[in-house]
């Protein structure tokens with residue numbers, strides 16, 4: 258009994274074809290000219306049509322046939338593709354190119370296909386843009402000074418090969434924001450613990466410090482009041498907990514969280530005589546649309562019709 262049949266000839270041909278096609282597809286992982294322009298010169302002189310773009314794509318390897326591939330410039334794939342910068346500070350976009358030889362590296366802004374830099378020369382009239390070449394890392398860093406919201410978006414690092422090679426980097430411009438959970442009004446029963454949670458988001462690095470204020474005064478953690486503590490957890494989102502034990506009516510009022518790198522966030526804390534606190538919970542149960550309250554009486558507009566001091 259035969260153990261194995263030789264492959265029929267047609268199957269063997271099919272396999273060979275698959276191998277050829279696949280080897281063609283793994284052509285160095287180089288990105289083609291996706292926006293439909295071919296080189297910096299073309300970009301300056303012509304406006305390509307979508308039809309031209311479609312024709313350019315499949316012909317990408319022509320340059321690779323005239324020179325050995327190892328001599329061609331290529332991008333270091335470890336270069337970050339998603340960069341987040343703080344508004345008002347400098348943003349740095351890296352483009353590390355190996356084997357550049359006598360080719361040029363340009364930076365292009367995708368929003369308006371605007372050439373920003375060519376080599377170390379700033380091409381745009383906006384002098385906030387500057388490309389710096391670092392010999393040791395083969396990096397062509399695009400610096401954007403005083404980054405603004407409108408600078409956010411896609412940037413293209415381009416090598417002047419034929420056809421061009423492109424590396425895309427997305428820039429995010431963020432403003433650190435502080436928020437106190439549960440605001441703008443917090444109701445706390447007299448005698449319980451006031452627990453305020455302030456989070457700082459969109460901060461590339463944790464804030465150097467966070468100050469807490471009661472009214473407009475910095476809270477002193479070792480004041481004679483006692484029972485006041487702060488726990489701060491730094492991370493991608495930095496969180497600061499202000500804990501005030503045994504809340505008294507005098508602890509009512511405005512509390513603010515002021516991180517070193519974000520705008521101030523505030524809440525108003527209402528310390529309630531325990532009985533009033535319980536009545537508010539009752540109203541919440543009754544699902545009242547709104548209620549008014551002062552120190553001596555409570556008034557709910559919907560479910561509780563009685564509204565007397």
Ligand SMILES: *[C@@H]1O[C@H](CO)[C@@H](O)[C@H](O)[C@H]1NC(C)=O
Nearest residue numbers: 338339340341427429431459
């Ligand atoms: C890029 O970074 C920003 C900010 O850190 C993040 O919100 C976004 O999801 C990231 N995008 C990708 C594609 O990783």
Ligand SMILES: *[C@@H]1O[C@H](CO)[C@@H](O)[C@H](O)[C@H]1NC(C)=O
Nearest residue numbers: 324328329356357358359360
């Ligand atoms: C530099 O460019 C010229 C053509 O512009 C080419 O003939 C030459 O081989 C290039 N040199 C290197 C080192 O790639």
Ligand SMILES: *[C@@H]1O[C@H](CO)[C@@H](O)[C@H](O)[C@H]1NC(C)=O
Nearest residue numbers: 438450451452453454498500
């Ligand atoms: C304070 O509130 C936060 C958020 O609700 C919670 O995670 C934390 O455990 C609370 N801390 C204390 C001491 O109750």
Ligand SMILES: *[C@@H]1O[C@H](CO)[C@@H](O)[C@H](O)[C@H]1NC(C)=O
Nearest residue numbers: 506529530531533551552553
């Ligand atoms: C809270 O309750 C106490 C007695 O239980 C009373 O003397 C005090 O006036 C109340 N305070 C307010 C602000 O309602």
